[in-house]
Amino acid sequence: METRPNPLGMALFFVYLLFYAGFVLINATAPELMERTPLAGLNLAVLYGFALIVMAFVLSMIYGVLAGRRDANSSASNDQASTNNGGAK
């Protein structure tokens, strides 16, 4: 049985993991950096926090679109196999 998650999902996962780890490590090691206000009077804590939430949404949309295409391709080329797979549950 195929249990391995797809490579696209893993790639996006690691992109987000890096970004999240960056946030956690800045907070843990140099929290004063979070007080800086680089943009429009907003501090890094607010900017980075919002960016993490927006990024989760953007990455999940990218994944949704690309994985949807992959599914469409694989079911067109290999209709029989995917029906079997669905029936095996």
Add this chain to the structure above:
Amino acid sequence: MIYEAAPEAVLLFFLFVGFTLGLSFWLGRKAKSSAGYFAAHGQIPWFVNGIAFAGDYLSAASFLGICGMIAFYGYDGFLYSIGYLAGWIVALFVVAEPMKRLGKFTFADALDAKFNSKGIRVAAGISTLAVSIFYLIPQMVGAGVLVQPLLGFEHWQGVVLVGAVVIMIVVTAGMVSTTWVQFLKGSLLVVFSAILTWMILDRGFEIKTSGIDGHEFARYTIDRDLLERPGDVIEALGGRSVVAPEGPWKAVPEFVQLKEGDRITVWHLEDSESPNQVDVVEAQSITRSTGQPDIVNGEVKGTEKGGPELHPVGFVSRLPNGEQSTGPVGLASFFSILQESEVVLWPSKTIKTSDDVSTTVYYQKKTMGGQVLRPGEHPRFQGIRKDSGWGRVNFVSLMLALFCGTASLPHILIRYYTVKDEQSARKSTIVGIASIGFFYVLTLYLGLGAMTSGAMDVTNTNMAAPLLAKSMNTWLFAAISAIAFTTVLGTVSGLILASAGAVTHDLVSNFRTEPMSDAQQVRLAKITSVFVGGIAIVLGIVFQGLNVSYLVGWAFSVAASANLPSLIMILFWKGVTRQGVIAAIVVGMVSSLAWILLSADTFSKVYGLPEAGALTPFTQPGIVTIPLGFVTLVLVSLMTKDSGNTNREA
């Protein structure tokens, strides 16, 4: 504060409960089989399932706990929002599709797909129960906390009421009705939070010296040596006299008690511009003694509206450029204005004057806006600003547990079995991320809006969001309160269903020689639901005083430590053995639980013992116990490689 039941809130609440129960009974006619009861026949549309994810996930801790934490300490509560949302990335990219592919009713199905082992089912079933019950306690306590002020019931009545409604929802139609309740609640929560945020931005900021009851907090600047003349009536203090400090009051020189007639009030001393002078600032106090009514600000606490009570607080004391009020603000200028302003926070200090008498003083603390917009103000997060390395490790550990916990929560994972295929599982997760993420963005506006709303109750952080709505208008208050109740209903139904599924599929069917019929399974699940609901009610009453958001963090740590290593390794490594999975679940669950029970937080907040007696160097177990689960799984799998993998247990 004295709360009186708002008729609008009562009306909306019962309308909502009535509607939900009606819906449940109606749906219940259709759901007779076990596939219907546990997984709604896999027929829930992906969009509905996505919003139901939000309804399932956004518990009382998210809505009440995070808003309250932000309202009282600033940015720190938002760290939870960030961590709770980040966990969904693990759910979507790693867990969602394989879960759907491998399982049928419970997440033990997925773990066990390859092995067909009783041991795995029992271990996963027990960890499901442990995590769900941990998660249930704060929800039920939250229900009691809400019911008291809003409907005028006692705590236990609120817990019983919510428990009874939830049991009815779950028993009538299982996953079908649970899903629709969660869908309804998820939509309402997101929509009304958006309305509330829009109203906060529209209101903007205004400098005030009083809360919404209009009580102006006094501030006198006097010569320092006047404080050394106890008993003298001092005109500069509004005709009050200084009370000579006695006993434990000597240990808190930052406070002074003033007497006016028979009434003694507590004041906070602040440095003045001149070193010879001191600012005497009005504080609030509540004195509790066994068998006596509470004393608030020197008077017996009233029992009706208008009687003596603590004043609502929460205001801006200075705006940028000397402005008095800002008018409507934008999504970004909300933060940039607050950054340059000054707000008044109300920290507290408890002074124990004898064994059964203690006074808690809430005092004003002018705080720069930049400070409430940065992490590290809440006691739980102060560690990152201190030199102690353990404080920082503790923070990383919590953020790790939040990241890993979501995808390991049984009541979230079972939602993957309510849709028809992997594509739907993926799509509904994306809808879930969108609605949950949107809500979490709003929590920062809601929390900071509550902080400056003038309606905060210093004694009750959990009430911040409903009270914020109250400062807008009564119907909004009623709506937000009713939604807060349904927040509890939606999440508790999911938890009870997850527990019932675990008992039926993972524990009981394992020990029967004959397989159960469909009808037997549904009946057993219903009995279990009533039973777990009963346990939840009892625990909700027993743990009355506990902070709502506190236990949810535990549940995340235990879920991540016990379940995540097996879930992940089964997907990535062919060498996993049955023994490895069982060992990882048991070790992860026991070690994280033991760590929590031996930590400083539990010592002080649950046992009432000194923190120094704690046996763990920091409170959050995740950073130790999650890797421990992985290591256990790998080691045990390697040791049992020859015997375990291919041999199927009968």
